[in-house]
Amino acid sequence: MSYDDKIDIRKLNIWFGDKHVINDLDLKIKANAVTAIMGPSGCGKSTLLRALNRMNDVIKSSKTTGDVFIGEKNIYENGTNVYDLRRQVGMVFQKPNPLPKSIYENIAFGPKIHKTAKGKALDKIVEKSLRAAALWDEVHDRLSDSAFDLSGGQQQRLCIARALAVDPEVILMDEPCSALDPAATAKIEQLIRILSTDYTVVIVTHNMQQASRVSDYTVFLYLGDIIEQGDTKAIFENPKHELTEQYITGEFG
Amino acid sequence: MGSQTKERILFFALGVPVVICLLAFFWIAATLFTGVGTLSPEFLTTSALKGGALEMIVGTIYLFLGAAAIAGPIGVFAAIYLVEYAPSGKFTRIIDQAINNLAGVPSIIIGLFGFTLFSRQLGFGISLMAGWLTLALMILPIVIRGSEEAIRIVPKSFKQAALALGATKWKAISLTTLIAAAPGIVTSVILGIARVAGETAAILFTSCVIITRGLPSSPLEPVMALSFNIYVRIVAQGEPPESVFGIALILFFIVVAFSLIAIILRVYYRRKQPWLH
Secondary structure, eight states, X not given: OOTTEEEEEEEEEEEETTEEEEEEEEEEEETTSEEEEEOSTTSSHHHHHHHTTTGGGGSTTEEEEEEEEETTEETTSTTOOHHHXXXXXXXXXXXXXXXXXXXXXXXXXXXXXXXXXXXXXXXXXXXXXXXXXXXXXXXTTXXXXXXXXXXXXXXXXXXXXXXXXXXXSEXXXXXXXXXXXXXXXXXXXXXXXXXXXXXXXXXXXXXXXHHXXXXXXXXXXXXXXXXXXXXXXXXXXXXXXXXXXXXXXXXXX | OOHHXXXXXXXXXXXXXHHHHHHHHHHHHHHHHGGGGGOOHHHHHSOGGGTOOHHHHHHHHHHHHHHHHHHHHHHHHHXXXXXXXXXXXXXXXXXXXXXXXXXXXXXXXXXXXXXIIIIIISOOOSSHHHHHHHHHHHHHHHHHHHHHHHHHTSOHHHHHHHHHTTOOHHHHIIIIIHHHHHHHHHHHHHHHHHHHTTOOHHHHTTTBOSOOSSSOSSTTSOBOOHHHXXXXXXXXXXOOGGGGHHHHHHHHHHHHHHHHHXXXXXXHHHHTOGGGO
Protein backbone atom coordinates (compact mmCIF):
# COMPACT_ATOMS: atom_id res chain seq x y z
CA MET A 1 0.00 0.00 0.00
CA SER A 2 1.52 3.32 -0.97
CA TYR A 3 1.91 5.98 1.70
CA ASP A 4 -1.09 7.96 0.62
CA ASP A 5 -3.56 5.06 0.55
CA LYS A 6 -5.82 4.95 3.57
CA ILE A 7 -7.96 1.95 2.68
CA ASP A 8 -6.87 -1.16 0.81
CA ILE A 9 -9.61 -3.58 -0.17
CA ARG A 10 -8.43 -6.99 -1.36
CA LYS A 11 -10.52 -9.75 -2.91
CA LEU A 12 -13.69 -8.63 -1.20
CA ASN A 13 -16.72 -10.87 -1.67
CA ILE A 14 -20.07 -10.23 -0.06
CA TRP A 15 -23.19 -12.38 -0.18
CA PHE A 16 -26.65 -11.71 1.18
CA GLY A 17 -28.04 -15.21 1.47
CA ASP A 18 -27.42 -16.68 -1.99
CA LYS A 19 -27.08 -13.36 -3.71
CA HIS A 20 -23.48 -12.54 -4.61
CA VAL A 21 -23.46 -8.78 -4.25
CA ILE A 22 -19.77 -7.82 -4.31
CA ASN A 23 -17.57 -9.75 -6.65
CA ASP A 24 -13.89 -10.34 -5.85
CA LEU A 25 -13.30 -6.62 -5.50
CA ASP A 26 -9.94 -4.86 -5.20
CA LEU A 27 -9.80 -1.16 -4.48
CA LYS A 28 -7.43 1.34 -2.91
CA ILE A 29 -8.80 4.54 -1.43
CA LYS A 30 -6.56 7.55 -0.98
CA ALA A 31 -6.15 9.32 2.34
CA ASN A 32 -7.40 12.87 2.89
CA ALA A 33 -9.36 12.92 -0.32
CA VAL A 34 -12.96 12.45 -1.36
CA THR A 35 -13.67 9.25 -3.24
CA ALA A 36 -17.09 8.86 -4.84
CA ILE A 37 -18.61 5.46 -5.47
CA MET A 38 -21.06 5.71 -8.29
CA GLY A 39 -23.31 3.34 -10.14
CA PRO A 40 -26.88 2.34 -10.95
CA SER A 41 -29.34 1.23 -8.25
CA GLY A 42 -28.68 -2.15 -6.75
CA CYS A 43 -25.08 -2.42 -7.93
CA GLY A 44 -23.71 -2.83 -4.43
CA LYS A 45 -22.53 0.72 -3.63
CA SER A 46 -24.03 0.85 -0.16
CA THR A 47 -22.94 -2.71 0.56
CA LEU A 48 -19.38 -1.84 -0.36
CA LEU A 49 -19.52 1.24 1.83
CA ARG A 50 -20.88 -0.71 4.76
CA ALA A 51 -18.08 -3.24 4.40
CA LEU A 52 -15.68 -0.51 5.47
CA ASN A 53 -17.14 -0.19 8.97
CA ARG A 54 -18.45 -3.74 9.14
CA MET A 55 -22.06 -2.58 9.39
CA ASN A 56 -22.96 -5.48 7.08
CA ASP A 57 -22.22 -7.74 10.07
CA VAL A 58 -25.47 -6.50 11.58
CA ILE A 59 -27.44 -8.11 8.76
CA LYS A 60 -27.91 -11.76 9.65
CA SER A 61 -27.89 -13.16 6.13
CA SER A 62 -24.65 -11.43 5.13
CA LYS A 63 -21.36 -13.19 4.54
CA THR A 64 -18.09 -11.44 3.79
CA THR A 65 -14.73 -12.81 2.72
CA GLY A 66 -11.57 -10.94 1.83
CA ASP A 67 -9.48 -8.31 3.56
CA VAL A 68 -9.91 -4.62 4.15
CA PHE A 69 -6.89 -2.74 5.43
CA ILE A 70 -7.51 0.61 7.04
CA GLY A 71 -4.15 2.09 7.80
CA GLU A 72 -2.05 -0.96 8.60
CA LYS A 73 -4.80 -3.03 10.22
CA ASN A 74 -6.96 -5.65 8.52
CA ILE A 75 -10.43 -4.96 9.89
CA TYR A 76 -11.67 -8.42 8.98
CA GLU A 77 -9.00 -10.17 10.98
CA ASN A 78 -10.13 -12.38 13.86
CA GLY A 79 -10.22 -10.45 17.09
CA THR A 80 -10.86 -7.03 15.57
CA ASN A 81 -12.63 -4.68 17.96
CA VAL A 82 -15.62 -3.82 15.78
CA TYR A 83 -16.84 -1.14 18.20
CA ASP A 84 -13.58 0.75 18.02
CA LEU A 85 -13.57 0.32 14.25
CA ARG A 86 -16.91 2.08 14.01
CA ARG A 87 -15.58 4.91 16.11
CA GLN A 88 -12.62 5.20 13.77
CA VAL A 89 -14.74 4.91 10.62
CA GLY A 90 -17.80 7.10 10.96
CA MET A 91 -20.96 6.87 8.91
CA VAL A 92 -23.58 9.32 7.73
CA PHE A 93 -26.79 7.83 6.38
CA GLN A 94 -29.02 8.68 3.47
CA LYS A 95 -31.88 9.90 5.60
CA PRO A 96 -30.70 12.03 8.54
CA ASN A 97 -31.14 9.93 11.67
CA PRO A 98 -30.78 12.11 14.77
CA LEU A 99 -31.26 10.29 18.03
CA PRO A 100 -34.40 11.16 20.02
CA LYS A 101 -32.41 13.40 22.33
CA SER A 102 -31.24 16.98 22.52
CA ILE A 103 -28.72 18.44 20.09
CA TYR A 104 -26.06 18.31 22.80
CA GLU A 105 -26.84 14.71 23.75
CA ASN A 106 -26.71 13.62 20.11
CA ILE A 107 -23.15 14.85 19.73
CA ALA A 108 -22.17 13.65 23.18
CA PHE A 109 -23.53 10.16 22.53
CA GLY A 110 -20.39 8.80 20.87
CA PRO A 111 -17.86 10.16 23.38
CA LYS A 112 -20.09 8.96 26.22
CA ILE A 113 -20.32 5.36 25.07
CA HIS A 114 -16.60 5.24 24.34
CA LYS A 115 -15.93 7.03 27.62
CA THR A 116 -13.59 9.46 25.94
CA ALA A 117 -14.67 12.58 27.81
CA LYS A 118 -16.99 14.06 30.36
CA GLY A 119 -17.91 17.38 31.90
CA LYS A 120 -16.17 20.44 30.48
CA ALA A 121 -14.01 18.35 28.15
CA LEU A 122 -17.20 16.92 26.66
CA ASP A 123 -18.64 20.43 26.24
CA LYS A 124 -15.52 21.34 24.27
CA ILE A 125 -15.84 18.30 22.03
CA VAL A 126 -19.49 19.11 21.33
CA GLU A 127 -18.60 22.68 20.35
CA LYS A 128 -15.63 21.59 18.23
CA SER A 129 -17.71 19.00 16.36
CA LEU A 130 -20.58 21.40 15.72
CA ARG A 131 -18.16 24.01 14.42
CA ALA A 132 -16.48 21.44 12.17
CA ALA A 133 -19.88 20.56 10.75
CA ALA A 134 -20.73 24.24 10.17
CA LEU A 135 -23.67 24.01 12.55
CA TRP A 136 -22.43 25.76 15.71
CA ASP A 137 -23.60 29.25 14.79
CA GLU A 138 -27.11 28.01 14.16
CA VAL A 139 -27.55 25.97 17.34
CA HIS A 140 -25.10 27.18 19.98
CA ASP A 141 -27.83 28.92 21.95
CA ARG A 142 -30.25 26.00 21.93
CA LEU A 143 -28.20 22.91 22.54
CA SER A 144 -30.85 21.43 24.82
CA ASP A 145 -33.53 21.61 22.14
CA SER A 146 -34.63 18.34 20.59
CA ALA A 147 -32.65 17.37 17.52
CA PHE A 148 -35.96 16.91 15.75
CA ASP A 149 -36.58 20.65 15.90
CA LEU A 150 -33.88 21.12 13.26
CA SER A 151 -34.48 21.23 9.53
CA GLY A 152 -33.46 18.29 7.33
CA GLY A 153 -30.21 19.90 6.27
CA GLN A 154 -29.37 20.87 9.83
CA GLN A 155 -30.14 17.34 11.03
CA GLN A 156 -27.73 15.93 8.48
CA ARG A 157 -25.01 18.32 9.60
CA LEU A 158 -25.82 17.22 13.14
CA CYS A 159 -25.23 13.62 12.08
CA ILE A 160 -21.90 14.64 10.56
CA ALA A 161 -20.94 16.46 13.76
CA ARG A 162 -21.97 13.39 15.74
CA ALA A 163 -19.64 11.21 13.70
CA LEU A 164 -16.81 13.75 14.06
CA ALA A 165 -17.17 13.84 17.82
CA VAL A 166 -15.44 10.49 18.23
CA ASP A 167 -12.39 11.57 16.26
CA PRO A 168 -12.64 9.28 13.25
CA GLU A 169 -10.09 8.88 10.49
CA VAL A 170 -12.52 7.94 7.78
CA ILE A 171 -16.02 9.25 7.11
CA LEU A 172 -18.43 7.19 5.08
CA MET A 173 -21.42 8.90 3.51
CA ASP A 174 -24.26 6.99 1.93
CA GLU A 175 -26.04 9.40 -0.44
CA PRO A 176 -26.01 12.07 2.28
CA CYS A 177 -27.90 14.66 0.27
CA SER A 178 -30.58 12.61 -1.45
CA ALA A 179 -33.21 13.53 1.15
CA LEU A 180 -32.29 17.24 1.19
CA ASP A 181 -33.28 20.31 -0.77
CA PRO A 182 -30.74 22.02 -3.10
CA ALA A 183 -29.75 24.72 -0.62
CA ALA A 184 -29.03 22.19 2.12
CA THR A 185 -27.25 19.98 -0.41
CA ALA A 186 -24.96 22.81 -1.42
CA LYS A 187 -24.01 23.44 2.21
CA ILE A 188 -23.17 19.79 2.77
CA GLU A 189 -21.17 19.50 -0.44
CA GLN A 190 -19.14 22.49 0.66
CA LEU A 191 -18.63 20.83 4.02
CA ILE A 192 -17.45 17.60 2.41
CA ARG A 193 -14.71 19.41 0.53
CA ILE A 194 -13.52 21.04 3.76
CA LEU A 195 -13.63 17.77 5.70
CA SER A 196 -11.34 16.05 3.22
CA THR A 197 -8.36 18.04 4.48
CA ASP A 198 -8.50 16.20 7.79
CA TYR A 199 -10.41 13.03 7.00
CA THR A 200 -10.65 10.39 4.31
CA VAL A 201 -14.13 10.68 2.86
CA VAL A 202 -15.91 7.97 0.89
CA ILE A 203 -19.24 9.01 -0.53
CA VAL A 204 -21.81 6.92 -2.33
CA THR A 205 -23.82 8.96 -4.74
CA HIS A 206 -26.46 8.51 -7.36
CA ASN A 207 -25.96 12.00 -8.60
CA MET A 208 -23.23 12.36 -11.17
CA GLN A 209 -23.08 16.10 -11.01
CA GLN A 210 -22.51 15.81 -7.30
CA ALA A 211 -19.74 13.28 -7.81
CA SER A 212 -18.00 15.58 -10.22
CA ARG A 213 -18.46 18.61 -7.91
CA VAL A 214 -17.37 17.01 -4.72
CA SER A 215 -14.90 14.19 -5.32
CA ASP A 216 -11.24 13.84 -6.18
CA TYR A 217 -11.51 10.22 -7.25
CA THR A 218 -14.42 8.26 -8.63
CA VAL A 219 -15.14 4.55 -8.71
CA PHE A 220 -17.79 3.25 -11.08
CA LEU A 221 -19.43 0.14 -9.71
CA TYR A 222 -21.72 -2.08 -11.75
CA LEU A 223 -23.37 -5.27 -10.45
CA GLY A 224 -20.70 -5.81 -7.82
CA ASP A 225 -17.67 -5.19 -10.03
CA ILE A 226 -15.51 -2.12 -10.49
CA ILE A 227 -15.77 -1.10 -14.10
CA GLU A 228 -13.56 1.94 -13.94
CA GLN A 229 -11.81 4.10 -11.36
CA GLY A 230 -9.53 7.09 -11.24
CA ASP A 231 -9.36 10.85 -11.13
CA THR A 232 -12.87 12.25 -11.17
CA LYS A 233 -12.10 14.76 -13.88
CA ALA A 234 -10.52 12.12 -16.07
CA ILE A 235 -13.42 9.73 -15.72
CA PHE A 236 -16.06 12.28 -16.55
CA GLU A 237 -14.23 13.88 -19.43
CA ASN A 238 -12.69 10.75 -20.86
CA PRO A 239 -14.32 7.53 -19.72
CA LYS A 240 -12.35 4.55 -20.94
CA HIS A 241 -15.05 1.91 -20.61
CA GLU A 242 -18.21 1.81 -22.65
CA LEU A 243 -20.44 1.10 -19.63
CA THR A 244 -19.00 4.10 -17.82
CA GLU A 245 -19.71 6.32 -20.74
CA GLN A 246 -23.27 5.01 -21.02
CA TYR A 247 -23.86 5.65 -17.32
CA ILE A 248 -22.42 9.14 -17.46
CA THR A 249 -24.51 10.09 -20.42
CA GLY A 250 -27.58 8.78 -18.66
CA GLU A 251 -28.32 5.81 -20.88
CA PHE A 252 -29.18 3.82 -17.80
CA GLY A 253 -29.75 4.74 -14.16
CA MET B 1 -79.32 4.19 -2.95
CA GLY B 2 -76.58 6.73 -3.54
CA SER B 3 -73.06 5.99 -2.27
CA GLN B 4 -73.19 8.99 0.03
CA THR B 5 -76.30 7.65 1.71
CA LYS B 6 -74.60 4.28 2.08
CA GLU B 7 -71.63 6.01 3.74
CA ARG B 8 -73.93 7.76 6.18
CA ILE B 9 -75.71 4.55 7.12
CA LEU B 10 -72.39 2.77 7.63
CA PHE B 11 -71.12 5.63 9.78
CA PHE B 12 -74.08 5.38 12.11
CA ALA B 13 -74.04 1.59 12.10
CA LEU B 14 -70.41 1.62 13.23
CA GLY B 15 -71.31 4.10 15.91
CA VAL B 16 -73.91 1.83 17.50
CA PRO B 17 -71.44 -0.45 19.38
CA VAL B 18 -69.66 2.62 20.70
CA VAL B 19 -72.93 4.04 21.98
CA ILE B 20 -73.81 0.72 23.58
CA CYS B 21 -70.45 0.61 25.38
CA LEU B 22 -70.83 4.15 26.62
CA LEU B 23 -74.38 3.50 27.80
CA ALA B 24 -73.29 0.35 29.63
CA PHE B 25 -70.40 2.18 31.26
CA PHE B 26 -72.55 5.03 32.49
CA TRP B 27 -75.32 2.71 33.63
CA ILE B 28 -72.85 0.73 35.74
CA ALA B 29 -71.31 3.92 37.11
CA ALA B 30 -74.72 5.35 37.92
CA THR B 31 -75.90 2.15 39.64
CA LEU B 32 -72.77 1.93 41.75
CA PHE B 33 -73.01 5.60 42.53
CA THR B 34 -76.20 4.96 44.48
CA GLY B 35 -73.92 3.42 47.10
CA VAL B 36 -71.80 6.54 47.46
CA GLY B 37 -73.64 7.35 50.63
CA THR B 38 -71.79 4.59 52.47
CA LEU B 39 -68.45 6.11 51.56
CA SER B 40 -66.84 8.62 53.80
CA PRO B 41 -63.26 9.51 54.67
CA GLU B 42 -63.71 7.65 57.97
CA PHE B 43 -64.97 4.56 56.21
CA LEU B 44 -62.01 4.57 53.85
CA THR B 45 -59.44 4.92 56.60
CA THR B 46 -60.88 2.78 59.36
CA SER B 47 -59.87 -0.80 59.96
CA ALA B 48 -62.26 -3.61 59.00
CA LEU B 49 -62.31 -4.64 62.65
CA LYS B 50 -64.27 -1.44 63.23
CA GLY B 51 -66.34 -1.76 60.07
CA GLY B 52 -64.07 0.24 57.78
CA ALA B 53 -62.52 -0.50 54.39
CA LEU B 54 -58.89 0.34 55.02
CA GLU B 55 -57.38 -3.12 54.80
CA MET B 56 -59.26 -4.07 51.66
CA ILE B 57 -58.25 -0.89 49.85
CA VAL B 58 -54.63 -1.23 50.89
CA GLY B 59 -54.72 -4.97 50.20
CA THR B 60 -55.94 -4.42 46.66
CA ILE B 61 -53.26 -1.80 46.11
CA TYR B 62 -50.51 -4.00 47.59
CA LEU B 63 -51.62 -6.87 45.35
CA PHE B 64 -51.52 -5.08 42.05
CA LEU B 65 -48.41 -3.03 42.80
CA GLY B 66 -46.43 -6.12 43.79
CA ALA B 67 -47.66 -8.09 40.80
CA ALA B 68 -46.73 -5.21 38.47
CA ALA B 69 -43.29 -4.94 40.07
CA ILE B 70 -42.69 -8.60 39.25
CA ALA B 71 -44.32 -8.82 35.83
CA GLY B 72 -43.05 -5.43 34.64
CA PRO B 73 -39.32 -6.09 34.40
CA ILE B 74 -39.77 -9.71 33.30
CA GLY B 75 -42.25 -8.65 30.62
CA VAL B 76 -40.06 -5.83 29.30
CA PHE B 77 -36.99 -8.02 29.05
CA ALA B 78 -39.02 -10.76 27.40
CA ALA B 79 -40.28 -8.22 24.87
CA ILE B 80 -36.75 -6.96 24.18
CA TYR B 81 -35.59 -10.52 23.66
CA LEU B 82 -38.46 -11.36 21.33
CA VAL B 83 -38.06 -8.26 19.18
CA GLU B 84 -34.29 -7.81 19.11
CA TYR B 85 -32.59 -11.08 19.87
CA ALA B 86 -34.81 -14.06 19.17
CA PRO B 87 -33.88 -15.93 16.00
CA SER B 88 -36.85 -16.38 13.69
CA GLY B 89 -37.81 -20.01 13.74
CA LYS B 90 -39.86 -22.71 15.37
CA PHE B 91 -38.70 -22.05 18.94
CA THR B 92 -39.63 -18.39 18.78
CA ARG B 93 -43.01 -19.18 17.25
CA ILE B 94 -43.72 -21.58 20.09
CA ILE B 95 -42.86 -18.89 22.65
CA ASP B 96 -45.11 -16.46 20.82
CA GLN B 97 -48.00 -18.90 20.84
CA ALA B 98 -47.41 -19.66 24.52
CA ILE B 99 -47.75 -15.98 25.38
CA ASN B 100 -51.03 -15.77 23.48
CA ASN B 101 -52.26 -18.90 25.24
CA LEU B 102 -51.33 -17.51 28.65
CA ALA B 103 -53.38 -14.44 27.91
CA GLY B 104 -56.39 -16.61 27.18
CA VAL B 105 -56.29 -18.80 30.28
CA PRO B 106 -59.38 -18.26 32.47
CA SER B 107 -58.41 -16.50 35.66
CA ILE B 108 -59.86 -19.23 37.86
CA ILE B 109 -57.43 -21.68 36.33
CA ILE B 110 -54.57 -19.28 36.87
CA GLY B 111 -55.75 -19.03 40.45
CA LEU B 112 -55.81 -22.82 40.73
CA PHE B 113 -52.32 -23.03 39.25
CA GLY B 114 -51.10 -20.36 41.61
CA PHE B 115 -52.66 -22.12 44.56
CA THR B 116 -51.04 -25.43 43.64
CA LEU B 117 -47.58 -24.12 42.81
CA PHE B 118 -47.07 -21.01 44.89
CA SER B 119 -49.30 -21.63 47.88
CA ARG B 120 -48.87 -25.38 48.27
CA GLN B 121 -45.67 -26.55 46.59
CA LEU B 122 -43.52 -23.49 47.23
CA GLY B 123 -45.06 -23.11 50.63
CA PHE B 124 -46.22 -19.52 50.46
CA GLY B 125 -49.66 -20.48 51.68
CA ILE B 126 -52.45 -17.95 51.44
CA SER B 127 -50.38 -14.82 51.19
CA LEU B 128 -49.58 -11.58 49.46
CA MET B 129 -46.59 -13.29 47.84
CA ALA B 130 -48.71 -16.05 46.32
CA GLY B 131 -51.13 -13.40 45.08
CA TRP B 132 -48.31 -11.35 43.57
CA LEU B 133 -46.94 -14.31 41.64
CA THR B 134 -50.36 -15.42 40.44
CA LEU B 135 -51.48 -11.97 39.33
CA ALA B 136 -48.08 -11.45 37.69
CA LEU B 137 -48.95 -14.32 35.35
CA MET B 138 -51.99 -12.36 34.22
CA ILE B 139 -50.13 -9.08 33.78
CA LEU B 140 -47.25 -10.70 31.93
CA PRO B 141 -48.85 -11.21 28.49
CA ILE B 142 -50.22 -7.68 28.54
CA VAL B 143 -46.82 -6.16 29.33
CA ILE B 144 -45.01 -8.37 26.82
CA ARG B 145 -47.38 -7.59 23.97
CA GLY B 146 -47.61 -3.89 24.78
CA SER B 147 -43.85 -3.54 25.15
CA GLU B 148 -43.22 -5.48 21.94
CA GLU B 149 -45.51 -3.09 20.12
CA ALA B 150 -43.84 -0.06 21.72
CA ILE B 151 -40.38 -1.32 20.77
CA ARG B 152 -41.39 -2.26 17.23
CA ILE B 153 -42.66 1.18 16.32
CA VAL B 154 -39.42 2.89 17.31
CA PRO B 155 -37.59 3.69 14.06
CA LYS B 156 -34.69 1.32 13.46
CA SER B 157 -32.65 4.33 12.37
CA PHE B 158 -31.95 5.18 16.01
CA LYS B 159 -30.35 1.82 16.64
CA GLN B 160 -28.44 2.04 13.34
CA ALA B 161 -27.08 5.45 14.29
CA ALA B 162 -25.91 4.15 17.65
CA LEU B 163 -24.31 1.04 16.11
CA ALA B 164 -22.51 3.14 13.50
CA LEU B 165 -21.01 5.18 16.33
CA GLY B 166 -19.51 2.05 17.84
CA ALA B 167 -22.14 1.05 20.40
CA THR B 168 -22.62 -2.61 21.28
CA LYS B 169 -26.00 -4.08 20.39
CA TRP B 170 -27.23 -3.86 23.98
CA LYS B 171 -26.08 -0.26 24.40
CA ALA B 172 -27.67 0.70 21.10
CA ILE B 173 -30.97 -0.81 22.21
CA SER B 174 -30.96 0.40 25.82
CA LEU B 175 -29.77 3.93 25.09
CA THR B 176 -32.00 4.63 22.11
CA THR B 177 -34.81 2.18 21.37
CA LEU B 178 -35.76 1.47 24.98
CA ILE B 179 -35.80 5.11 25.96
CA ALA B 180 -37.99 5.95 22.99
CA ALA B 181 -40.27 2.99 23.79
CA ALA B 182 -40.48 3.81 27.51
CA PRO B 183 -43.82 5.63 27.40
CA GLY B 184 -45.45 2.73 25.56
CA ILE B 185 -43.92 0.25 27.96
CA VAL B 186 -45.15 2.17 31.01
CA THR B 187 -48.61 2.36 29.45
CA SER B 188 -48.67 -1.41 29.03
CA VAL B 189 -47.80 -1.91 32.71
CA ILE B 190 -50.61 0.43 33.73
CA LEU B 191 -53.04 -1.45 31.48
CA GLY B 192 -51.85 -4.65 33.13
CA ILE B 193 -52.65 -3.13 36.51
CA ALA B 194 -56.09 -2.09 35.31
CA ARG B 195 -56.66 -5.71 34.28
CA VAL B 196 -55.79 -7.30 37.62
CA ALA B 197 -56.83 -4.63 40.11
CA GLY B 198 -60.34 -6.02 40.16
CA GLU B 199 -59.36 -9.65 39.72
CA THR B 200 -61.21 -12.04 41.98
CA ALA B 201 -60.81 -15.63 40.82
CA ALA B 202 -57.03 -15.50 40.78
CA ILE B 203 -56.80 -14.25 44.35
CA LEU B 204 -59.73 -16.27 45.66
CA PHE B 205 -57.67 -19.01 47.19
CA THR B 206 -54.16 -17.75 46.81
CA SER B 207 -54.07 -14.66 48.92
CA CYS B 208 -57.31 -13.46 50.43
CA VAL B 209 -59.12 -13.95 53.67
CA ILE B 210 -62.38 -12.49 54.90
CA ILE B 211 -60.83 -10.36 57.54
CA THR B 212 -57.34 -9.64 58.82
CA ARG B 213 -56.02 -8.09 61.94
CA GLY B 214 -54.66 -4.87 60.55
CA LEU B 215 -52.36 -4.51 57.54
CA PRO B 216 -50.00 -7.36 56.60
CA SER B 217 -46.54 -7.02 58.11
CA SER B 218 -44.87 -9.32 55.62
CA PRO B 219 -45.63 -10.67 52.13
CA LEU B 220 -46.19 -14.08 53.65
CA GLU B 221 -49.38 -12.93 55.32
CA PRO B 222 -52.81 -13.00 53.70
CA VAL B 223 -54.64 -9.81 52.74
CA MET B 224 -58.11 -8.46 52.28
CA ALA B 225 -59.14 -7.14 48.88
CA LEU B 226 -62.06 -5.14 47.52
CA SER B 227 -63.08 -7.67 44.86
CA PHE B 228 -62.78 -10.58 47.27
CA ASN B 229 -64.82 -8.74 49.84
CA ILE B 230 -67.65 -8.13 47.38
CA TYR B 231 -67.64 -11.83 46.50
CA VAL B 232 -67.72 -12.95 50.12
CA ARG B 233 -70.48 -10.56 51.09
CA ILE B 234 -72.80 -11.59 48.27
CA VAL B 235 -72.05 -15.31 48.04
CA ALA B 236 -71.05 -16.37 51.52
CA GLN B 237 -72.92 -13.86 53.61
CA GLY B 238 -75.98 -13.51 51.39
CA GLU B 239 -76.14 -9.76 51.55
CA PRO B 240 -78.16 -7.80 49.00
CA PRO B 241 -76.18 -6.23 46.09
CA GLU B 242 -76.92 -2.69 47.23
CA SER B 243 -74.90 -3.20 50.38
CA VAL B 244 -71.67 -3.57 48.43
CA PHE B 245 -72.21 -0.81 45.88
CA GLY B 246 -70.03 1.51 47.92
CA ILE B 247 -67.07 -0.86 47.92
CA ALA B 248 -67.69 -1.73 44.30
CA LEU B 249 -67.60 1.97 43.52
CA ILE B 250 -64.13 2.26 45.08
CA LEU B 251 -62.87 -0.64 42.98
CA PHE B 252 -64.57 0.71 39.87
CA PHE B 253 -62.94 4.06 40.50
CA ILE B 254 -59.47 2.53 40.88
CA VAL B 255 -59.73 0.56 37.65
CA VAL B 256 -61.17 3.45 35.65
CA ALA B 257 -58.53 5.80 37.06
CA PHE B 258 -55.71 3.55 35.91
CA SER B 259 -57.22 3.14 32.47
CA LEU B 260 -57.55 6.90 32.19
CA ILE B 261 -53.96 7.41 33.31
CA ALA B 262 -52.86 5.03 30.57
CA ILE B 263 -54.81 6.98 27.95
CA ILE B 264 -53.54 10.35 29.17
CA LEU B 265 -49.93 9.12 29.19
CA ARG B 266 -50.28 7.81 25.68
CA VAL B 267 -51.68 11.11 24.42
CA TYR B 268 -49.09 13.17 26.31
CA TYR B 269 -46.12 11.18 25.04
CA ARG B 270 -47.40 11.10 21.48
CA ARG B 271 -46.52 14.75 21.28
CA LYS B 272 -43.03 14.13 22.57
CA GLN B 273 -42.33 11.50 19.94
CA PRO B 274 -42.05 13.46 16.69
CA TRP B 275 -40.84 10.43 14.79
CA LEU B 276 -44.28 8.88 15.03
CA HIS B 277 -45.81 11.38 12.65
